[in-house]
Amino acid sequence: MVIFRTAVFSFILLNLSITTAQEAEWKSATATYSTETDGSIITEGACGYGDLHKATYGKYSAGLSSLLFNRGRTCGGCFELRCVDHILWCLQGSPSVIITATDFCPPNYGLPADYGGWCNFPREHFELSEAAFAKIAERRADIVPVQYRRVKCTRNGGLRFTLSGSSYFYQVLIANVGLDGEVVAVKVKGSKTGWIPMGRNWGQIWQCNINLKGQPLSFEVTSSSGKTVASYNVAPPNWQFGQTFEGKQL
Known part of the structure; x- marks a missing residue:
């Protein structure tokens, strides 16, 4: 009987821990929106994606304040947001929306953090697309x-x-990233080279200083969750700058 009670008590504690952990996943922030003609953010942003519809991120995107943006590491990451604690402005039922981090919301220290300087450090703020x-x-x-x-x-x-x-200045923009959406390491390989580590130039644009012209290209991509995927011979030997190629998904 004692063993049974202990087991039941442990089971209850475990469920409480799981529930608490799930509830702790939600964090508090604020949100505004940026107006575009079709309700989305489609212009060049700090992540380097360019036209977000071509990058497959579409209408549901956001610029992040400094703390959330994390110097571009969060580019491509996905967030679920819901409006809370405002009877006048929040939609009934607190529906949520899933967005992709595609831009940086710069601070404005000429304005107070609670009015206009919403992206000032260390505030957590999302500048959403209107949609x-x-x-x-x-x-x-x-x-x-x-x-x-x-x-x-x-x-x-x-x-x-x-x-x-x-x-001798080779760059690659990596988009349409699944799982956590964040790329933390990239390597490139030509037919005449081994795997070459690339450095983050800005956002999700990665670079290396080597001539890879005339070589088929392979890429190894690592996400922030630690998963790595290699896509071999993604680009053919006659690839050109400006072209986009598709590899494996994480």
């Missing part, structure tokens, strides 16, 4: 309190590699 904001709050609101949590990214197809640079 994403309208999923959780009234468009008339200027700023709303939200809760957010990290979620896995659901992507169609494989990783996308867009090539740019010059003869």
Whole structure:
């Protein structure tokens, strides 16, 4: 009987721990929105994706304040947001929306953090596309309190590699990243080289100083969760700068 009670008590504690952990996933922040003609953020941003529709991230995107942006490491990451604690502006039922981090919301220290300087450090703030904001709050609101949590990214197809640079300055933009959405390490390999580590140039654009022209290219990508995937001979020997190629998904 004592053993049975102990087991039951342990089971209850375990369930409470799991529930607490799940509840702790939600964190507090604020959100505003940026207006575009079709309700989305489609212009060049600090992550380097360019047109977000071509990058497959579409309408539901956001710029992040300094703390969340983490110097570009969070680019491509997915967040679930819901508007909370505002009867006037939050939509009924607190519906949520999933967005992709695609830009940086710069601080404005000329304005107070509670009015205008919403992206000032160390605030946690999301500058949503208008389409994403309208999923959780009234468009008339200027700023709303939200809760957010990290979620896995659901992507169609494989990783996308867009090539740019010059003869001895080679860059690749990595987009359409699944799982946690964040890329933390990249290697490239030509037919005449071994695996060459690349450095982050900015956002999710990675670089190395080597001439890879005329060689088929392979890529090894590691996500922030630690998973690594290698895509062999993604680009053919006659690849050109500006082209995009598709590899394996994480």
